[in-house]
Amino acid sequence: MKQSFYIKLGIIFFLILCLMLPQSFMLGLVSERVSWRQQAYQSIEQSWPGxxxxxxxxxxxxxxxxxxxxxxxxxxxxxxxxxxxxxxxxxxxxxxxxxxxxxxxxxxxxxxxxxxxxxxxxxxxxxxxxxxxxxxxxxxxxxxxxxxxxxxxxxxxxxxxxxxxxxxxxxxxxxxxxxxxxxxxxxxxxxxxxxxxxxxxxxxxxxxxxxxxxxxxxxxxxxxxxxxxxxxxxxxxxxxxxxxxxxxxxxxxxxxxxxxxxxxxxxxxxxxxxxxxxxxxxxxxxxxxxxxxxxxxIQPVDVYQQSERSIKYAELFIILTFVALILFELLKKVRVHPIQYTLVGMALLVFYLLLISLSEHIQFLLAYGVAAFCSTALLTFYFGAILCSRKLGLILGAGLSILYVSLYVILQAEESALLMGSLLLFIVLAGLMLATRHFDWYELTGQGDMSAEVQK
Structure with a gap:
């Protein structure tokens, strides 16, 4: 149990690193769309005074x-x-x-x-x-x-x-x-x-x-x-x-x-x-x-700038979601396969792709709401299936919804975005530490006997 847990933990860490590659791709996609918009500006300038x-x-x-x-x-x-x-x-x-x-x-x-x-x-x-x-x-x-x-x-x-x-x-x-x-x-x-x-x-x-x-x-x-x-x-x-x-x-x-x-x-x-x-x-x-x-x-909302800023929080969403899955996996004695972790990470990243594409055609707030609803609904259903509990799926989905709402508030607060992002990270970390402060991690990870020997 001990070896399998740490091997799986290593695999999950490797998955997080691999999921950063699609994140870099989407940041590049935003830059590409910005350059296309600049080309549109230059095209109009050829037939209209600048x-x-x-x-x-x-x-x-x-x-x-x-x-x-x-x-x-x-x-x-x-x-x-x-x-x-x-x-x-x-x-x-x-x-x-x-x-x-x-x-x-x-x-x-x-x-x-x-x-x-x-x-x-x-x-x-x-x-x-x-x-x-x-x-x-x-x-x-x-x-x-x-x-x-x-x-x-x-x-x-x-x-x-x-x-x-x-x-x-x-x-x-x-x-x-x-x-x-x-x-x-x-x-x-x-x-x-x-x-x-x-x-x-x-x-x-x-x-x-x-x-x-x-x-x-x-x-x-x-x-x-x-x-x-x-x-x-x-x-x-x-x-x-x-x-x-x-x-x-x-x-x-x-x-x-x-x-x-x-x-x-x-x-x-x-x-x-x-x-x-x-x-x-x-x-x-x-x-x-x-x-x-x-x-x-100026345009009231620069959709590409806000999309780029939201993508930078992708690691936080992935890590928090994976940590929640690991906790439920240990507490409820269910097994979540690394492939399922991969699918969850991809679903989280698809949110940003939906946001970029939708915000080019509709208002940013509406695009953000549609993308967040689709991603949350999909993951809520999937969490309930892989954890064999509809209640746990709803809990994780509700937590994800709170994160999306918090992210949108941060995106709108341009001047205090860093402060609000830091506070969000602190609150999430503090909540996680308080919620798990009484956990016996040796017992949860199957190392209870070794822990007892060390105490003797």
């Missing part, structure tokens, strides 16, 4: 300034002669708005590739504010000894994916209507739009109001760069599950089942505008789109 970032407007004024420079020339007689040479240099003055107001209203929907749904949106963006000509006057005052020739100024707005601009926006510039042209027309950038504006006054500071509306298509996320001395951003969307992104969280937000609203306020102090403009002056205007605020349209 994540969008809007930066601007930025006023750029190219100019040439001419100055006299002294230059020393050494002649054939090795005498040094100083001459005055006229030099002309081209540069660009970049001006950001003194005040920028952004109002965005987003309407979202789902586009499907096979079974995978990707959130896409149509965003109506209203931008308004005013520019000040003071930076232009400061530049003239700084270079008053130089001759400056100004070129045509322009307004540029950068967009991450230019395909998303549905119709050519109209800029209202100091009461005048101007139509944007494709292309950001800033060094280091491609996507966006630009429009030439009338020459600015060089006599005194003036404030130029502007506004334009833009209909922008995109998917998954929308962000706005805070390129202004003072910026107010107000976003509204019918998507009830936003994930706010960027350098600043919204000052105010209201999230309901029908959607959400959010508001940001920022100044040039909270956002390092001068550094971004300096890099743009060096030909790296793409840096204007690096620091933003916005949100991502």
């Amino acid at each position: 994540s969008q970032t809007v930066a601007g407007p930025v006023l750029s004024i190219p100019y040439y300034f001419t100055y006299n420079a002294k230059e020393k020339i050494i002649g054939t007689d090795k005498k040094e002669t100083e001459i005055i040479k006229e030099m002309t240099v081209r540069d660009v003055l970049y001006i950001i708005p003194k005040q920028l107001n952004i109002n965005s209203k987003l309407e979202s929907s789902l586009r499907y590739r096979g079974i995978y749904g990707v959130p896409v949106y149509t965003n109506t963006v209203q931008m308004s504010g005013e520019f000040s000509t003071q930076p232009l006057l400061d530049l003239i005052a700084k270079n008053k000894d130089y001759k400056i020739r100004w070129e045509k100024p322009q307004i540029s707005v950068l967009v991450c994916d230019q395909r998303g601009i549905a119709t050519p926006p109209i800029l209202t510039w100091s009461g005048e209507k101007l139509t944007f042209q494709p292309g950001g027309n800033l060094p280091g950038t491609v996507a966006g739009m630009h429009v030439a504006v009338p020459d600015l006054s060089q006599q005194h500071e003036s404030k130029i109001p502007f506004s334009f509306d833009m209909e922008l298509h995109g998917m998954r996320s929308i962000n706005f760069a805070l390129l202004s001395n003072n910026t107010d951003v107000r976003l509204a969307a019918n998507w009830p599950h936003p994930s706010f992104t960027g350098d600043l969280l919204p000052e105010q937000r209201n999230i309901t089942d029908q959607g959400f609203t959010a508001e940001w306020r920022a100044s040039s102090f909270s956002y390092d505008v001068s550094n971004a403009m300096e890099r743009c002056h060096k030909g790296e205007c793409s840096s204007l789109m690096e620091r933003t605020v916005g949100f991502e349209l």
